Amino acid sequence: MHQGAAARLVAEFKFGGQVVLGRVMAELAAPNFAAFLGSLPEAERTVVTWVPSHPHTRRVRGYNQAEVLAKVLAAGHGPLATAPLLKKTRRTRQQKELDRAARRENLRGVFAMNEGWKERVPASAGALLLVDDVFTTGATVQEASSVLSSASGLPVYVFTFCRAVGGGSERHD
Numbered sequence: 001m002h003q004g005a006a007a008r009l010v011a012e013f014k015f016g017g018q019v020v021l022g023r024v025m026a027e028l029a030a031p032n033f034a035a036f037l038g039s040l041p042e043a044e045r046t047v048v049t050w051v052p053s054h055p056h057t058r059r060v061r062g063y064n065q066a067e068v069l070a071k072v073l074a075a076g077h078g079p080l081a082t083a084p085l086l087k088k089t090r091r092t093r094q095q096k097e098l099d100r101a102a103r104r105e106n107l108r109g110v111f112a113m114n115e116g117w118k119e120r121v122p123a124s125a126g127a128l129l130l131v132d133d134v135f136t137t138g139a140t141v142q143e144a145s146s147v148l149s150s151a152s153g154l155p156v157y158v159f160t161f162c163r164a165v166g167g168g169s170e171r172h173d
Helices: 004-015 023-036 055-061 065-075 100-109 139-152
Strands: 044-049 084-086 111-113 125-133 157-164
Touching: 004 023, 004 065, 004 125, 004 157, 023 065, 023 125, 023 157, 065 125, 084 139, 100 139, 111 139, 111 157, 125 139
Parallel strands: 044 125, 125 157
Antiparallel strands: 084 111
8 A cells, every 4th residue: 555654665766866765665566566467367478668757757867766666576577578668758747736637637648659669569478567656546557558558459457566545635646
């Protein structure tokens, strides 16, 4: 759940410049990640990707927290193939400032496939696994997974480090 220590980990990882916490979070999530992978019919043919940050956000932060988490999780399980399949095409307001409806609108049409994405997904791929740090309302992963699924024709599964409690009043998405 996204409260207490988990909320503090995510906040420091995402907003506090503590990139090392990505490894800590991946280690904490590893048992759940392994169990989740084990439940997928295409587990050995799954390509891991992540929710992208806008280039400006990445420059300011120095990293994309979802990418760090995805790569560490994938490396510990197989290793699984990873690929930067999506890009964020415009800057948006911070999701933590918005209610459920505004979050959806804020992200509408903001994700697109990266150039050359087809070359990054093996022909044998059976599914895509989208990783993000927190699931709050689902607006982010819904928009991103819709783009992935439409372009690739593959099933898209979602894994997040934690899920916010309390509906739209949480401060991350």
